[in-house]
Amino acid sequence: xxxxxxxxxxxxxxxxxxxxxxxxxxxxxxxxxxxxxxxxxxxxxxxxxxxxxxxxxxxxxxxxxxxxxxxxxxxxxxxxxxxxxxxxxxxxxxxxxxxxxxxxxxxxxxxx
Amino acid sequence: xxxxxxxxxxxxxxxxxxxxxxxxxxxxxxxxxxxxxxxxxxxxxxxxxxxxxxxxxxxxxxxxxxxxxxxxxxxxxxxxxxxxxxxxxxxxxxxxxxxxxxxxxxxxxxxx
Numbered sequence: 172x173x174x175x176x177x178x179x180x181x182x183x184x185x186x187x188x189x190x191x192x193x194x195x196x197x198x199x200x201x202x203x204x205x206x207x208x209x210x211x212x213x214x215x216x217x218x219x220x221x222x223x224x225x226x227x228x229x230x231x232x233x234x235x236x237x238x239x240x241x242x243x244x245x246x247x248x249x250x251x252x253x254x255x256x257x258x259x260x261x262x263x264x265x266x267x268x269x270x271x272x273x274x275x276x277x278x279x280x281x282x283x
Numbered sequence: 284x285x286x287x288x289x290x291x292x293x294x295x296x297x298x299x300x301x302x303x304x305x306x307x308x309x310x311x312x313x314x315x316x317x318x319x320x321x322x323x324x325x326x327x328x329x330x331x332x333x334x335x336x337x338x339x340x341x342x343x344x345x346x347x348x349x350x351x352x353x354x355x356x357x358x359x360x361x362x363x364x365x366x367x368x369x370x371x372x373x374x375x376x377x378x379x380x381x382x383x384x385x386x387x388x389x390x391x392x393x394x395x
Contacts, residue, residue, distance in 0.1 A: 175326075177326075204382070211387065213287075213289075213371050213373070213386050214383070215385070216383065216384075219381065219382065226381075227382065262326055270317070270332070270375045271315075271329055272383060274326035275326050277325070
């Protein structure tokens with residue numbers, strides 16, 4: 172499978188715990204994006220990387236959120252001290268530097 | 284007013300009908316327009332990508348962009364039950380590929 176891969180597919184956690192998600196982009200794509208999607212809404216941009224550099228962060232990305240792409244390949248998104256409002260689908264997308272982006276299946280986070 | 288407006292529906296049509304899905308936007312800087320299809324609990328799948336104004340056709344799908352009216356459309360001909368999904372419009376101002384701005388999505392149901 173040469174598409175965007177996200178793990179885990181579903182994460183259930185208790186409020187206050189830390190969680191980390193992983194995204195493996197399409198191998199030749201240098202741009203990687205994170206979005207968050209809640210029920211009945213379109214995806215909302217969180218942050219993006221060009222290679223290993225984090226170029227833009229949304230104001231939605233509070234201090235509890237951090238993303239890395241250490242070697243310009245896979246990326247991780249960590250949420251510290253989770254809150255119930257963090258429950259959402261977290262989507263990763265990649266692109267070869269063009270406007271069209273290709274999405275993974277997402278990680279569904281449920282905070283109890 | 285949100286940058287991208289999309290009627291969430293739901294829209295129900297019989298098999299074989301022509302479907303019209305629409306988005307309006309307020310940011311005149313948008314030049315790149317995309318339509319994504321999203322099945323329940325899956326990531327968005329890129330259907331069509333259009334630059335600036337004009338039409339683009341791909342099989343049963345036709346995308347139209349009218350920049351003067353800030354209005355984009357997706358037409359689906361000979362709709363099939365497998366077309367039942369949420370359709371998201373997305374837009375970008377930047378050729379290099381920064382954040383996509385999404386509509387809320389329109390839920391389509393095609394009955395056999």
